[in-house]
Amino acid sequence: xxxxxxxxxxxxxxxxxxxxxxxxxxxxxxxxxxxxxxxxxxxxxxxxxxxxxxxxxxxxxxxxxxxxxxxxxxxxxxxxxxxxxxxxxxxxxxxxxxxxxxxxxxxxxxxxxxxxxxxxxxxxxxxxxxxxxxxxxxxxxxxxxxxxxxxxxxxxxxxxxxxxxxxxxxxxxxxxxxxxxxxxxxxxxxxxx
Amino acid sequence: xxxxxxxxxxxxxxxxxxxxxxxxxxxxxxxxxxxxxxxxxxxxxxxxxxxxxxxxxxxxxxxxxxxxxxxxxxxxxxxxxxxxxxxxxxxxxxxxxxxxxxxxxxxxxxxxxxxxxxxxxxxxxxxxxxxxxxxxxxxxxxxxxxxxxxxxxxxxxxxxxxxxxxxxxxxxxxxxxxxxxxxxxxxxxxxxxxxxxxxxxxxxxxxxxxxxxxxxxxxxxxxxxxxxxxxxxxxxxxxxxxxxxxxxxxxxxxxxxxxxxxxxxxxxxxxxxxxxxxxxxxxxxxxxxxx
Numbered sequence: 402x403x404x405x406x407x408x409x410x411x412x413x414x415x416x417x418x419x420x421x422x423x424x425x426x427x428x429x430x431x432x433x434x435x436x437x438x439x440x441x442x443x444x445x446x447x448x449x450x451x452x453x454x455x456x457x458x459x460x461x462x463x464x465x466x467x468x469x470x471x472x473x474x475x476x477x478x479x480x481x482x483x484x485x486x487x488x489x490x491x492x493x494x495x496x497x498x499x500x501x502x503x504x505x506x507x508x509x510x511x512x513x514x515x516x517x518x519x520x521x522x523x524x525x526x527x528x529x530x531x532x533x534x535x536x537x538x539x540x541x542x543x544x545x546x547x548x549x550x551x552x553x554x555x556x557x558x559x560x561x562x563x564x565x566x567x568x569x570x571x572x573x574x575x576x577x578x579x580x581x582x583x584x585x586x587x588x589x590x591x592x593x594x
Numbered sequence: 595x596x597x598x599x600x601x602x603x604x605x606x607x608x609x610x611x612x613x614x615x616x617x618x619x620x621x622x623x624x625x626x627x628x629x630x631x632x633x634x635x636x637x638x639x640x641x642x643x644x645x646x647x648x649x650x651x652x653x654x655x656x657x658x659x660x661x662x663x664x665x666x667x668x669x670x671x672x673x674x675x676x677x678x679x680x681x682x683x684x685x686x687x688x689x690x691x692x693x694x695x696x697x698x699x700x701x702x703x704x705x706x707x708x709x710x711x712x713x714x715x716x717x718x719x720x721x722x723x724x725x726x727x728x729x730x731x732x733x734x735x736x737x738x739x740x741x742x743x744x745x746x747x748x749x750x751x752x753x754x755x756x757x758x759x760x761x762x763x764x765x766x767x768x769x770x771x772x773x774x775x776x777x778x779x780x781x782x783x784x785x786x787x788x789x790x791x792x793x794x795x796x797x798x799x800x801x802x803x804x805x806x807x808x809x810x811x812x813x814x815x816x817x818x819x820x821x822x823x824x825x826x827x828x829x830x831x832x833x834x835x836x837x838x839x840x841x842x843x844x845x846x847x848x849x850x851x852x853x854x855x856x857x858x859x860x861x862x863x864x865x866x867x868x869x870x871x872x873x874x875x876x877x878x879x880x881x882x883x884x885x
Binding site: 420422424427450452453454456468470472474479481482485486487488491492592 | 620622624625634637650654805834878
């Protein structure tokens with residue numbers, strides 16, 4: 402009888418909880434934007450290339466354990482001026498060596514924003530890797546569910562260029578701010594079980 | 595003894611099973627992605643008068659205000675070397691239909707000339723030492739002349755001009771941009787009675803001192819056909835501030851629209867005192883973004 406109990410426990414331990422996975426929707430229109438300020442004016446770069454996933458186990462939203470992985474192709478950033486794109490890629494981001502900005506982490510906190518169960522405030526902790534430098538970061542974002550199997554994430558945060566060993570570009574005689582503001586707006590779809 | 599072996603086997607089986615699930619749990623696959631290889635050699639879409647192969651990003655607008663002060667440098671300090679005016683000006687607005695195709699409309703107060711043009715990148719070759727981009731620009735110009743002054747109907751066919759330009763650009767050592775712009779202009783003698791044409795071999799050189807400023811010069815000699823005055827020549831400096839370009843320059847020509855300067859500068863001789871100050875300001879605009 403004891404051996405049957407042990408066997409059952411072992412079998413249950415070997416079974417995973419319900420796994421949920423969402424992948425970045427490759428067909429959706431995303432917007433990943435950085436904004437840089439200079440004394441004369443600000444300029445921005447935009448791309449729609451983001452890829453990655455969210456994975457968690459359990460029934461609750463971002464249940465434990467959970468895992469986030471997102472990557473943005475920095476080679477696709479567009480500032481609106483062709484040669485400036487090239488300068489940015491070659492002289493500052495060095496995308497030949499480090500083409501991707503990568504965030505790996507986990508959701509540490511989720512708070513429901515309304516009673517409709519369609520909007521949540523989430524906090525993610527993890528590492529952001531840019532220009533070959535990996536640093537710990539905490540990102541606040543808003544998670545929406547516009548449709549049953551569709552998730553939208555919006556997040557805004559800042560990075561300091563020196564933290565990632567990126568030179569601070571000059572515009573005319575003025576240096577850009579060392580703080581770059583990042584704004585993300587992207588969509589994920591639920592992976593079928 | 596048998597019971598312990600049985601338990602050990604079951605634990606190992608469970609652990610192996612769990613490890614396998616962990617390794618395979620995320621089904622996401624990295625996308626195979628090749629970023630667009632659009633070669634960008636020059637900062638701006640135009641030097642002073644001659645176009646580069648550069649186009650705008652899809653959906654962007656470009657607004658340009660240009661001035662050529664009519665009083666020349668010999669007017670001296672009293673008219674601030676011509677800056678007190680009057681001036682010929684050109685206002686233009688361009689829009690990018692795709693990353694490689696843009697349309698532009700512009701108007702100059704010189705002979706009320708309006709032009710509509712399209713420009714496209716046609717071919718590009720990536721090379722670390724000698725990248726090449728080829729493009730083309732074609733357009734129509736219309737000068738609604740005053741019928742009383744010019745004795746022709748405002749919509750007379752002689753008030754229309756047509757032009758085509760081939761654009762060849764390269765950038766040496768990522769610092770020295772070179773452009774060749776062979777061009778054809780139909781009805782180049784706008785005010786004449788006969789329909790003449792001109793073939794021009796435009797060329798420019800742009801030296802990027804830093805990502806935000808450069809010096810440049812351009813010339814557009816008429817090599818065949820009708821020519822009005824000396825070869826247009828312009829040299830100056832360009833600053834970029836993020837969304838603006840500022841160009842300040844000296845020129846022997848006060849003609850701004852393509853169908854006007856392709857026929858010559860109108861200037862006689864190369865006396866430095868007969869040169870003019872000019873400037874242009876370019877603003878890149880984006881509308882309709884989500885943020």
